[in-house]
Amino acid sequence: xxxxxxxxxxxQVLAMAPDAASRKAGSKLGAAGPWSATGSSDExxxxxxxxxxxxxxxxxxxxxxxxxxxxxxxxxxxxxxxxKFPCKHALGLLLLWAGGDAQLPAGGTPPDWAEQWLExxxxxxxxxxxxxxxxxxxxxPADPEAVRRRAERRAQRxxxxxxxxxxxxxxxLRGGLAQAEQAGYGMWDEAAAxxxxxxxxxxxxxxxxxxxxxxxxxxxxxxxxxxxALLHLLDQGWLHRDELPDDLAATVRARVGLSxxxxxxxxxxxxxxxSQHDAADGHLTxxxxxxxxxESERTALLLSYGxxxxxxxxxxxxxLALDAAVSGHPxxxxxxxxxxxxxxxPSPSPMRPQGVDVTAALxxxxxALTDDPWLVSWPVTLADVIPAQDPDGGWxxxxxxxxxxxxxxxxxxxxxxxxxxxxxxxxxPVTVFGECGHTGFRPLSTWTGAPDDAAEVISLC
Amino acid sequence: MTxxxxxxxxxxxxxxxxxDDLVTAALLGTERRSSTTPRALLDEAAVQTVRRxxxxxPAPAAAPPEPAAADPxxxxxxxxxxxxxxxxxxxxxxxxxxxxxxxxxxxxLPQWLAAANGHGYAPPPELLPALLDAARGRTDLRPQAxxxxxxxxxxxxxxxxxxxxxxxxxxxxxTTLPDPGDTEQVRALWEEGLFAERVALLAAVxxxxxxxxxxxxAGTWGTERAEDRLMFLDSLRxxxxxxxxxxxxxxxxxxxxxxxxxxxxxxxxLPRSALAGRMADRALSCVALDRxxxxxxxxxxxxxxxxxxRDGVVAKPPAGRGERSWWLGQLxxxxxxxxxxxxxxxxxxxxxxALPVSxxxxxxxxxxxxxxxxxxxxxxxxxxxxxxxxAPGAVSLAERAKLLAPLPAEERAEWVAxxxxxxxxxxxxxxxxxxxxxxxxxxxxxxVDALDIARxxxxxxxxxxxxxxxxxxxxxxxxxxxxxxLTAAVEEPxxxxxxxxxxxxxxxxxxxxxxxxRRAMRDELAR
Numbered sequence: 001x002x003x004x005x006x007x008x009x010x011x012q013v014l015a016m017a018p019d020a021a022s023r024k025a026g027s028k029l030g031a032a033g034p035w036s037a038t039g040s041s042d043e044x045x046x047x048x049x050x051x052x053x054x055x056x057x058x059x060x061x062x063x064x065x066x067x068x069x070x071x072x073x074x075x076x077x078x079x080x081x082x083x084k085f086p087c088k089h090a091l092g093l094l095l096l097w098a099g100g101d102a103q104l105p106a107g108g109t110p111p112d113w114a115e116q117w118l119e120x121x122x123x124x125x126x127x128x129x130x131x132x133x134x135x136x137x138x139x140x141p142a143d144p145e146a147v148r149r150r151a152e153r154r155a156q157r158x159x160x161x162x163x164x165x166x167x168x169x170x171x172x173l174r175g176g177l178a179q180a181e182q183a184g185y186g187m188w189d190e191a192a193a194x195x196x197x198x199x200x201x202x203x204x205x206x207x208x209x210x211x212x213x214x215x216x217x218x219x220x221x222x223x224x225x226x227x228x229a230l231l232h233l234l235d236q237g238w239l240h241r242d243e244l245p246d247d248l249a250a251t252v253r254a255r256v257g258l259s260x261x262x263x264x265x266x267x268x269x270x271x272x273x274x275s276q277h278d279a280a281d282g283h284l285t286x287x288x289x290x291x292x293x294x295e296s297e298r299t300a301l302l303l304s305y306g307x308x309x310x311x312x313x314x315x316x317x318x319x320l321a322l323d324a325a326v327s328g329h330p331x332x333x334x335x336x337x338x339x340x341x342x343x344x345x346p347s348p349s350p351m352r353p354q355g356v357d358v359t360a361a362l363x364x365x366x367x368a369l370t371d372d373p374w375l376v377s378w379p380v381t382l383a384d385v386i387p388a389q390d391p392d393g394g395w396x397x398x399x400x401x402x403x404x405x406x407x408x409x410x411x412x413x414x415x416x417x418x419x420x421x422x423x424x425x426x427x428x429p430v431t432v433f434g435e436c437g438h439t440g441f442r443p444l445s446t447w448t449g450a451p452d453d454a455a456e457v458i459s460l461c
Numbered sequence: 462m463t464x465x466x467x468x469x470x471x472x473x474x475x476x477x478x479x480x481d482d483l484v485t486a487a488l489l490g491t492e493r494r495s496s497t498t499p500r501a502l503l504d505e506a507a508v509q510t511v512r513r514x515x516x517x518x519p520a521p522a523a524a525p526p527e528p529a530a531a532d533p534x535x536x537x538x539x540x541x542x543x544x545x546x547x548x549x550x551x552x553x554x555x556x557x558x559x560x561x562x563x564x565x566x567x568x569x570l571p572q573w574l575a576a577a578n579g580h581g582y583a584p585p586p587e588l589l590p591a592l593l594d595a596a597r598g599r600t601d602l603r604p605q606a607x608x609x610x611x612x613x614x615x616x617x618x619x620x621x622x623x624x625x626x627x628x629x630x631x632x633x634x635x636t637t638l639p640d641p642g643d644t645e646q647v648r649a650l651w652e653e654g655l656f657a658e659r660v661a662l663l664a665a666v667x668x669x670x671x672x673x674x675x676x677x678x679a680g681t682w683g684t685e686r687a688e689d690r691l692m693f694l695d696s697l698r699x700x701x702x703x704x705x706x707x708x709x710x711x712x713x714x715x716x717x718x719x720x721x722x723x724x725x726x727x728x729x730x731l732p733r734s735a736l737a738g739r740m741a742d743r744a745l746s747c748v749a750l751d752r753x754x755x756x757x758x759x760x761x762x763x764x765x766x767x768x769x770x771r772d773g774v775v776a777k778p779p780a781g782r783g784e785r786s787w788w789l790g791q792l793x794x795x796x797x798x799x800x801x802x803x804x805x806x807x808x809x810x811x812x813x814x815a816l817p818v819s820x821x822x823x824x825x826x827x828x829x830x831x832x833x834x835x836x837x838x839x840x841x842x843x844x845x846x847x848x849x850x851x852a853p854g855a856v857s858l859a860e861r862a863k864l865l866a867p868l869p870a871e872e873r874a875e876w877v878a879x880x881x882x883x884x885x886x887x888x889x890x891x892x893x894x895x896x897x898x899x900x901x902x903x904x905x906x907x908x909v910d911a912l913d914i915a916r917x918x919x920x921x922x923x924x925x926x927x928x929x930x931x932x933x934x935x936x937x938x939x940x941x942x943x944x945x946x947l948t949a950a951v952e953e954p955x956x957x958x959x960x961x962x963x964x965x966x967x968x969x970x971x972x973x974x975x976x977x978x979r980r981a982m983r984d985e986l987a988r
Contacts, residue, residue: 010543014550027550031564031981033974051970053963095547100540103981173499176490225487226513229506358519366515373511389620390523404519419590422620426586426613427528438514448587458587 006347008064008317013094015276015318015459016074018084018311022091029092032103038096039108044345046097046104047114050089052080060089061114062097063121064345074315077117085311125341154199158256161198162235165191165207169232177221177228185211202257205281206231230374247332251372254331266325266340269293271300272349273316274379274433275444277461287312290379290433290444291326291337294351299379300326300337314339318445319457321349333371335379350454352447353433355383358397358404361436377437382406384429387422395422397441400429409440417460421446424458432460480509529616534583540985541577542585548573549591564975568934569982570595572898574605576986582609589614593624603627641669651677656689663696671700675708687717694723701727706734713771725773729795730836736772737797743769744796747789748826750805751819757805759822761785762792786825793829798842810845831860838867850880862891874901881907886915890927899937908932909940912969913947921961922968933972938980944973 010030017023029035029050036057038048044064049057060078076086086094097104110118168191172180180187188211195204206227213224237244237252244252254260274290285306292299304314316322325340356364365378385397388405395413398405412418412434421443424430434443449455478486483506491499537545548566584592589610596606607614607627618627639646639662650662667674678693685693694712697705705727712724713736728736743762751758762769765776765788773795778787798810805813818826827846834842843864846856856864865873877892878901886908896904908928915925922929947969 009539010546014546023550027547027566028564030547031974031978033564033970033977053967098543099981169503170499173487173502174491176493177488178490221488222484225484225506226510228487229503229510232503233507233511362517362519366517369511369515373507386525388523388525390520396520396523398522398525399519402522402525405522407520416590419617419621420587423586423589423613423617426616427526438517448585 006320006345007100008094008098008320008346009456010095010098011456011459012317012319013091013098016086016094016315017091018086018306022084022086022088025088026091026095029088030095030099032096035093035096037111038093038104039110040097040104040106041108041110042106045110045114045118046093047110048093048096048104050080050092052089058089059113060087060093061110061117062086062090062094063118064094074317075121083310085313086315154258157198158200158203158238161195161200161203162238162256164194164198165203166232166235169228169235172228177224180210180224181214181220183214187211200257202255203231203234204257206234234374245332247330247371250329250331251334251374254329254334254336255372255374260329260331263327263329263338266327267293267296267298268323268325268343269295269298270321270349270351271324271326272321272351273318273346274299274353274457275459275461276316276318277444277459278312283308285310285312287314289314289316291322292351292353293326294321294349297354299335299353300328301335301379302326302337302339317346318459319348320346321351322346331372333368333375348454352431353381355381355431358382358385358399358406361406361441365436365438375437376439377435377442379433380436380441381431381433382441383431385432386427386429387418387425397432397443406436407440409437409442412440412442415461417443420458421460424448434460478505480513483509526620527616530612532583532611532613534581534611537577537582537585538985538988540988541582541982542588544982544985545573545577545585545588545592549588549595564971564978565930565933567595568930569975569979571602571605572934572979573982573986574602574609576983578605578608580986582986584610584613586613589617593617593621593627597623597626641666641673644673647673647677652681660692660696663693664699667696667699671702672704674700675705679708687720690715690717690720691723694720694727697727701730703731703733706731710735713773721771722773722775725795726836729773732797732799732837737795739768739772740792740795741797741800744789744792745800745804747792748801748804750816752806755816757816757818757822757826759789759818759820759826761789790825790829790832793826794832794836796833798830798833798837798839810842814845814848827856828860831856831864835863835866840867843867847876850876851883858888858891862895865892865895870897871901873897874904878904878907881911886911886925886928890931893928893931893935896935898935900935902937902940905932905936905940906943908936909944909947916947916962916965919958919961921958922965929968929972933975936972936976938976938983941973941976941980944969944976948973 013030014023014026017026034051034057036049036051038046040046045061046064047059047061050060051057058078058080060080061076063075076090078087078089080087080089082088093104109115188207192204192207192211195201195207210224210227210231213220213227216223234252234255237248238256241249241252250260270293271291272294274292276287276289278285278287280286287304287306289302289304290299291302302314302316304312306312322342323344324342326337327340328334329336329338361380361382364380365375368375368378382397384400385406386400387408388396388398390396390405390407394410395408395418396405397408408418421430421432424446430446432443432446434441434445443460445457445459445461447455447457483502486497486502487506491497491502536542548570550566592606592610593614596602596610603626610627614624614627618624639650641647647662647666651659654662663674663678666677675697678697682690697709709724709728713721713728715721715724725736728734729740731737747760747762749758749760750756762785765774765784769788769792770776774788774791776784776788778784801813802808802810805816808816814827814830817823830842831846833839834846847861847864865876868876874896877889877896880892881889881904889908889911893900893908899905900908909932912925912928912932916922948966
């Protein structure tokens, strides 16, 4: 392969960092000082020796392209003992590489220690492909009958949990929501624990969120009624799932918390990484990565989880396009997908999703609700909107004709990303990608200019 | 976003309740309303919730912000933009306190900004919030950061109260100052403006036409408040000249003691002024040359009379100082230095500085001459009082640092280099601070050699962390090559502090790494 790999930008590298401390530590290592024997190959491998506090330098190697690996996303290997992933050495090496040819030469041949690892990745990828190609391969379970019995037992347990939850909701409505204010979290935490026992994590999460609503400020009875009603709708959906159309039944199963039985056939495309952001909930970190298929014009959502303070394992460079296969989850209007094999090195793309105005953005969310009524938000690209402060101190994105506007969610309005958006706009219209939902619009990324003049994607989260 | 307010007519069939009715019913509980069951209420609420969400309408747009003023400067080269993003991710307060072998990025931000401003680049807008946050935390960064940040940053600062400092720190950010030549507008603002505007105006006019500024000030002098008079008088420091003497002489009789003292100080910096002459007469009468022993004899004044007080001499000494030596010091400090040659037998400053002084007066006398040399920016006397760098010197290091300041850059660097070669680094920190950056070659070499010697002596590097930090910021990046050899691990010398060798290697690695980074920064901006 002679393809000259495109180097990432500093921002893209820093977006890989699992936390702020790693970002800082990595930045410090992004200078030639501690590095020696660095190089990169045309296939997207980058390697180097980093002088640490010990006598032996750490051996760091990053496979940015997965050109050899076929795995999901870039892969890292470092001989340091850090449990962060990627570690600061990998980040520092990538920063050095992002600095250009003068800082880290291209066109090299990996040294032995790096080649061993790359070779191992290639072998694993090949055997995986071979396994996938072979009919009736290892993916088939040992005993289909046992799997079916297990699934049935789980469904029964969930049904029991759902029935109990329905009873609790009915009791609450009978006594009135006002009593929820006094009950506090305790009541919901216990109910959530029961849903965990019933193996319905989706329901458990919804129930836990109910507990926070009475303390969430003015208008809480409206929000509590809405969420109770949607929970009730989901309960009923589960109890009557056999009568629902297949797609809706799949959506209900996913919302309740069952993992999908099968994914759709993988679709190969140039997938532009639109945004990547983490949300920490207790001890679980959820990373959401939005992709845009530049040929299929599809939007897909990748989720990756990190437990107990560890960063989610999947990290993709925002603003670059990956030649990759992505397979969607079942369910009507579901955007969830899994990243399959990658082919070649990520490269910048001038493409961007078709932008719409504020009214069309809300209409798109409304249409998506007909497929999935539990949907909180829908990915939308707004074209030609001006970020402006509204009189109450919040923010909105207004159509450039000055008539209609979408409020920015309170959470996003208080984030540093919003100031980056305001700074980029300077009072002029911008294109913004984000999630449009019933609580408002959450900006996730924007572009530095018009599509033609090498505009860069700027992450806002 | 607003919700459509149409009442529900469809749904599960029977219910035609509005959403508000539903919320009220839910809040009170169905027990008190026999008309519905919890199940029916939830069914209806579910339908309406989804309908409300699906039918969301845009909110009316608020008044759009005034567009930011255009920044005509060319954009940063891509590599430099990435560098700035990296420098700005390094925020204080996170991470460990021990400095490892990696560069301290935030310390490099000031020189990066100075270089970028030198090239006249515009900032990448998406980095402005981080830049403003950095400048908010560090006042010393603000002038350079705000120059670089340009009009877009001021536009942002008007939206975010956290960045108010940007509006305060940029004079005329709120209003624009009139052209200093426009007499009418200047006078109008001077008479009606706020205090901060008037200070900025006076400084601008003074820079443009010193006499006009003085005339402006004299016009309203009698009606100004004492603390304002002090601030205004202070702004005459720029462009101070003999023409200012009559005005300053008049200020010597001011009601406020601080104003009088400042006026006296300004007059004493004018060697041809009458005050300087009076002070010289007094000082000269106290110091004489004993022609037989070639020794300077000192007879401090016996009293501080009203005339002396009027000329700015403070009568009451600070606690612990004798009043006669206190008065003498003030007289010497304000006396023009060029009068001493004739008084002391036609000698040059060097010869005078070398003369012995009787009765332990030498310290007092030389310290006062130092202050005079600094105030009058007299290079000849500065050089003489500094003495050769190898000698122990009669005056303190702080005074030597001040004496160095008016000398030409090259001479300063050479003097400090020789001082370091003779005395090592332990006392050099203050002196290094007055040298121009990047350090001239002989100075840089002297510092590096001295660091190498300090390592061989076996002490820990953090005894030199101040100088190390300065070296990282001030050494010429081209010296990195010469330093490579020092980054290798060395055998610890006998009697060295345990582990010191490793820490030195780390410190030198950081030094070389920082220099390389600085060279890269410079090259990226020059592209």
